Every structure is written in structure tokens, then in C-alpha cells.
Amino acid sequence: xQSIIAGYNYWIYILLMMIGLYAMLAKNNLVKKVIGMxxxxxxxxxxxxxxxxxxxxxIPIIAHGHGHGAVEAAIDAAHYANPLPHVLMLTAxxxxxxxxxxxxxxxxxxxxxxxxxxxxxxQEQLQ
Amino acid sequence: xxxxxxxxxxxxxxxxxxxTIMVKDLLSAAIIFGxxxxxxxxxxxxxxxxxxxxxxxxxxxGVSTVLFFAAVHQTSRKVKPRKSGRWFSKIIALMAAxxxxxxxxxxxxxxxxxxxxxxxxxxxxxPYYITQTLHDTNVPNMVTSVLADYRGFDTMFETAVxxxxxxxxxxxxRRYKKEDRCDLPEPYVISAGYPDTMIRFVARQxxxxxxxxxxxxxxxxxxxxxxxxxxxxxxxASFILLAVSYDSKMIIGRxxxxxxxxxxxxxxxxxxxxxxxxxxLGANFLDYSMLSKVLPATDKIxxxxxxxxxxxxxxxxxxxxxxxxxxxxxxSHGKYDKVE
Amino acid sequence: MDIVxxxxxxxxxxxxxxxxxxxLRLPDFYSRMHAAGKGDTLSSLLILLALVLxxxxxxxxxxxxxxxxxxxxxxxxxxxxxxxxxxxTDAGFESGVKPWTKNPEEES
Numbered sequence: 001x002q003s004i005i006a007g008y009n010y011w012i013y014i015l016l017m018m019i020g021l022y023a024m025l026a027k028n029n030l031v032k033k034v035i036g037m038x039x040x041x042x043x044x045x046x047x048x049x050x051x052x053x054x055x056x057x058x059i060p061i062i063a064h065g066h067g068h069g070a071v072e073a074a075i076d077a078a079h080y081a082n083p084l085p086h087v088l089m090l091t092a093x094x095x096x097x098x099x100x101x102x103x104x105x106x107x108x109x110x111x112x113x114x115x116x117x118x119x120x121x122x123q124e125q126l127q
Numbered sequence: 128x129x130x131x132x133x134x135x136x137x138x139x140x141x142x143x144x145x146x147t148i149m150v151k152d153l154l155s156a157a158i159i160f161g162x163x164x165x166x167x168x169x170x171x172x173x174x175x176x177x178x179x180x181x182x183x184x185x186x187x188x189g190v191s192t193v194l195f196f197a198a199v200h201q202t203s204r205k206v207k208p209r210k211s212g213r214w215f216s217k218i219i220a221l222m223a224a225x226x227x228x229x230x231x232x233x234x235x236x237x238x239x240x241x242x243x244x245x246x247x248x249x250x251x252x253x254p255y256y257i258t259q260t261l262h263d264t265n266v267p268n269m270v271t272s273v274l275a276d277y278r279g280f281d282t283m284f285e286t287a288v289x290x291x292x293x294x295x296x297x298x299x300x301r302r303y304k305k306e307d308r309c310d311l312p313e314p315y316v317i318s319a320g321y322p323d324t325m326i327r328f329v330a331r332q333x334x335x336x337x338x339x340x341x342x343x344x345x346x347x348x349x350x351x352x353x354x355x356x357x358x359x360x361x362x363x364a365s366f367i368l369l370a371v372s373y374d375s376k377m378i379i380g381r382x383x384x385x386x387x388x389x390x391x392x393x394x395x396x397x398x399x400x401x402x403x404x405x406x407x408l409g410a411n412f413l414d415y416s417m418l419s420k421v422l423p424a425t426d427k428i429x430x431x432x433x434x435x436x437x438x439x440x441x442x443x444x445x446x447x448x449x450x451x452x453x454x455x456x457x458x459s460h461g462k463y464d465k466v467e
Numbered sequence: 468m469d470i471v472x473x474x475x476x477x478x479x480x481x482x483x484x485x486x487x488x489x490x491l492r493l494p495d496f497y498s499r500m501h502a503a504g505k506g507d508t509l510s511s512l513l514i515l516l517a518l519v520l521x522x523x524x525x526x527x528x529x530x531x532x533x534x535x536x537x538x539x540x541x542x543x544x545x546x547x548x549x550x551x552x553x554x555x556t557d558a559g560f561e562s563g564v565k566p567w568t569k570n571p572e573e574e575s
Binding site for chain 2: 095
């Protein structure tokens with residue numbers, strides 16, 4: 001049962017990545033391609049976060065009381081989720097929104113020049 | 128890590144992803160993409176990644192959806208099918224996707240067990256970060272301490288990347304001359320919505336509290352999920368709320384193009400400036416413990432905590448300015464209503 | 468105390484269920500906005516109130532602050548969600564969406 005759950009998780013990420021890849025390759029509309037790129041990026045982020053997850057572990061913030069006293073209890077590394085993939089994925093999300101802004105600006109520029117957002121019409125006008 | 132919740136949310140995510148790329152209307156695709164982002168945020172909270180979920184909720188489900196709406200508003204909403212060669216392109220794309228998927232599934236047999244504490248990612252360096260962050264930097268949030276102190280170089284260049292993205296959008300879209308050649312059939316105006324009292328009133332009342340909350344998120348990032356990026360994006364989103372409920376001229380009057388680029392610059396400069404200050408005081412670049420010489424009554428450990436707060440403020444300023452700048456450029460098609 | 472929390476959660480879920488059924492089965496745009504706007508707000512309020520009551524298992528300063536923060540979220544949702552419903556309905560009206568009438572021969 002455990003291996004089916006583990007396998008299901010990883011296969012869903014691979015399926016999400018392939019949906020994004022298919023949308024980037026096969027769709028005609030430029031904005032649909034950009035949506036496919038975003039789906040691909042978030043699927044990669046799911047994969048990294050799942051590597052950092054641990055069973056019976058809590059969030060990576062050390063619990064402290066409301067004052068500012070020092071925490072006396074020993075901190076066991078297996079009790080907290082792995083913070084390193086979270087840090088990498090924070091950077092990835094913010095960079096992906098920057099990339100999304102530039103991609104949509106390019107779509108707007110193409111629409112202004114060729115008056116269409118469809119790939120085959122633009123390729124006709126290019127010849 | 129409740130596996131039933133995990134599996135059900137993953138199934139919903141796949142359904143949303145299918146629906147996003149299959150609908151024939153671009154506005155509906157943008158809305159379903161917003162729902163997809165929210166479900167991702169839920170999945171990551173359940174897996175224990177609260178900082179990542181916070182960032183995705185503000186950036187992915189908030190600002191990304193608004194940028195899609197703005198782009199679709201300025202272009203067309205309909206999706207036209209391909210004129211010829213429809214099946215050929217679909218079959219090629221399907222075969223490419225299946226081949227790549229097959230290679231990945233074969234590699235999946237070597238993956239570590241799901242959510243096991245002994246996977247290689249959790250064994251070498253991250254136990255040091257988990258056990259030593261409170262002792263080294265006095266910051267309970269491990270993600271903030273790794274992001275801003277142990278891996279501070281990455282975050283500095285990430286802020287520079289956001290600034291570059293804002294500059295790239297300006298370079299692509301911005302038009303200055305009145306008689307600039309363009310092939311548009313009719314003049315594009317800045318979208319001025321009709322004045323609606325209730326929406327304007329509620330937006331006006333809510334915006335100060337949203338901005339206060341954003342400053343709280345920046346300042347409280349040491350003790351709870353939060354930090355510079357999330358706070359900066361929420362600050363930018365408050366301005367976008369004003370632009371959507373009034374019209375864009377209101378925030379262009381407040382945050383002109385010169386101020387946006389200047390604030391983006393100042394944010395990156397604060398970050399690099401703190402690094403250079405540490406260099407001038409005799410330590411390595413971005414080694415905050417030397418700031419204890421400049422700040423009164425702090426020892427080396429608290430100086431690292433205060434240095435982290437300083438760079439988070441820089442990141443928040445830069446991200447806010449660039450989010451506003453990208454939104455205004457997309458929604459006004461680069462014209463800003465002041466063609467000089 | 469646990470019983471009250473569970474009852475509030477179940478009622479909130481029932482309202483969400485009713486909202487979803489209304490969104491799918493009601494005949495036109497305006498009645499669906501009735502279901503979506505009101506049902507959404509009320510169910511969110513009930514579930515968040517259940518969370519507030521759950522925090523009072525032990526009464527100390529930290530839990531009191533968390534309960535106050537959740538109540539502030541409740542106030543925010545109460546202000547923002549009906550405004551969003553109003554905005555969507557107004558946009559539909561300005562775009563010319565016609566309400567559903569019972570007898571089709573009146574429309575010609």
C-alpha cells in the first residue's frame with residue numbers, strides 16, 4: 001500500500017509535467033503556451049517540495065513561546081520538514097512570476113505587430 | 128502528511144490542469160489557472176511547506192491571474208483552431224510528451240521513498256541548518272534564516288532578476304512618441320471602468336489595512352511564515368486593487384514610471400549595500416555578524432538577525448515596485464497615457 | 468467544547484455543499500451569483516468560527532492572539548466577499564446578460 005501511494009505521488013508529478021509540455025508544443029494560441037509553461041514550472045516545484053517532506057514532521061519553524069526566551073529543548077532534525085528545498089522553491093516561484101510578466105509582454109508585442117495570437121496565422125504572415 | 132488529503136488534492140490538481148489547457152476561452156483558462164494555483168498552495172501547506180504556500184498564494188494565485196487578465200483584455204479572448212495540420216502537430220507533441228514521461232518513469236524507480244526522513248536530501252547539510260539556526264542567528268524560522276543568511280547570495284541575485292524582468296517589460300512594451308508606428312486598427316485607451324460607488328468605497332477602506340498587513344508580513348518573517356517577497360507582492364497587489372476599482376490613472380499619478388524604476392533600484396541597492404557595508408567593516412561580503420560594530424548594543428548573533436531584516440526590507444521595496452510596473456505596462460499597453 | 472467545533476464544521480460543510488449544488492443546478496447567471504456569493508461567505512465564516520473556538524482549549528496569551536487574528540480574517544472576508552459578488556453581478560449586467568424567464572414564448 002505504501003509503495004502504491006509513493007508511486008502515485010511521483011507519477012502525478014510526471015503527468016503534470018507532461019501536460020505542461022504538451023500544451024507548450026501542441027497548442028496554437030500563444031497564451032495557452034504560456035499557461036503550459038506555468039503548469040510545467042509549478043509541477044517542478046511540487047516535486048522538490050515533496051522531496052523535502054517528512055512523515056510525522058512539523059513545519060520548519062521552531063516553536064517558541066510568546067516571549068523571547070531561549071528554547072531549551074533539544075532540536076531533533078527528524079521532527080522538522082527539510083527547509084532547503086523550500087528555500088530553492090521560493091526563488092523559483094518569484095522568478096517564474098517575472099518570467100510570466102515578460103512572456104505576456106512579448107505576447108502583447110506580437111499581437112500589436114501581427115494582429116493575431118495564433119501561431120499558424122503569424123507564420124503565414126512571416127512568409 | 129495525511130496521505131488521503133494528499134491524493135485527493137493531487138487528483139483535483141490534475142483535473143484543473145487538463146481543464147486549463149482545454150477550454151476555448153482565454154478568460155476561463157485564466158480563472159481555472161487561478162484555481163489550480165490555489166490547490167497547489169493547499170497541497171504545499173499539507174506537505175509542510177508553509178513559506179512556499181504563502182508565496183504561491185500571493186504570487187501565483189493573486190498576481191499571475193491578474194496579469195493574465197490584463198494581457199487577455201488587451202488582446203483577444205477567443206481561441207481559434209489550427210487551420211491545417213491539426214492532427215499532425217498533436218500527434219508529434221503527444222509522442223514527445225509520452226517519450227519524456229517514459230524516461231522519467233523509468234528514473235522514478237531510483238527515487239527515495241516518499242516522505243522518508245532518510246532520503247539523501249535530508250541527510251547531509253539540512254540537519255546542520257535545522258539544529259544550528261537558533262544558535263547561530265536567533266531566528267526561529269529556518270526558511271528565512273537559510274534564505275537570507277546562509278544562502279544570501281542566491282536571494283540577492285534573485286532580486287536582481289526581478290528587477291531585470293521589470294526592465295525587460297519596459298523595453299518590450301513602452302512607447303514614447305505620439306506618432307509611433309503601430310498596426311493597431313483603433314486606438315487603445317487606458318481602461319477606465321465605470322464609477323461604482325460600492326466597489327470604490329470598500330477598496331478605499333481595505334487598502335490601508337492590506338498595506339499594514341504586508342508590512343507585518345515583512346517584519347514578522349523571522350517568527351512566522353512570511354518575509355520580504357510575500358510582503359512586497361502584497362504591497363504591490365494593494366496598488367493593483369486600487370487600479371482595478373478606480374482606473375489606472377490613479378496609481379500612475381502616485382507611482383509614476385520614474386518612481387517605480389527608482390524604487391526597484393533602491394531595493395537592490397539596499398541589499399547589495401548591506402553586503403558592502405559588511406565588506407567595509409572587515410568581514411566577507413554579506414557576513415552580517417560584523418554589523419554589530421555599527422548597530423548599538425547588539426552582539427554578533429543579534430546582528431545577523433537585524434541584517435536579515437534589513438535585506439528583507441530591500442527585497443520588499445524592489446518586488447513591490449516591479450509588480451506595479453509590470454502591471455501598469457501590460458494594462459496600458461505601454462502608453463501610460465502621457466505620450467511626450 | 469469539541470462537540471461545538473465539530474457541529475460548526477459540519478454545518479459549514481453543509482452550506483458549502485448547498486452552494487455547489489446551487490452553482491450547478493440553478494438556471495441563470497444571477498441566481499448562481501446569489502448561491503455563490505451568500506453561501507460562500509457564510510460557510511467560510513462558520514468554519515473560521517469553529518477554528519476560533521478550537522483555539523480556546525487552553526486559554527493563554529498566544530492562543531488569544533491567534534483567535535483574534537482569525538477573527539480579523541472573518542471581518543475581512545465579510546467585507547470583501549460580498550463586494551466581489553456585487554462586482555461580478557454588475558459586470559454581467561453591464562455586458563447585457565439577460566435574466567432567465569419562465570415562459571419562452573414571451574422572449575420572441
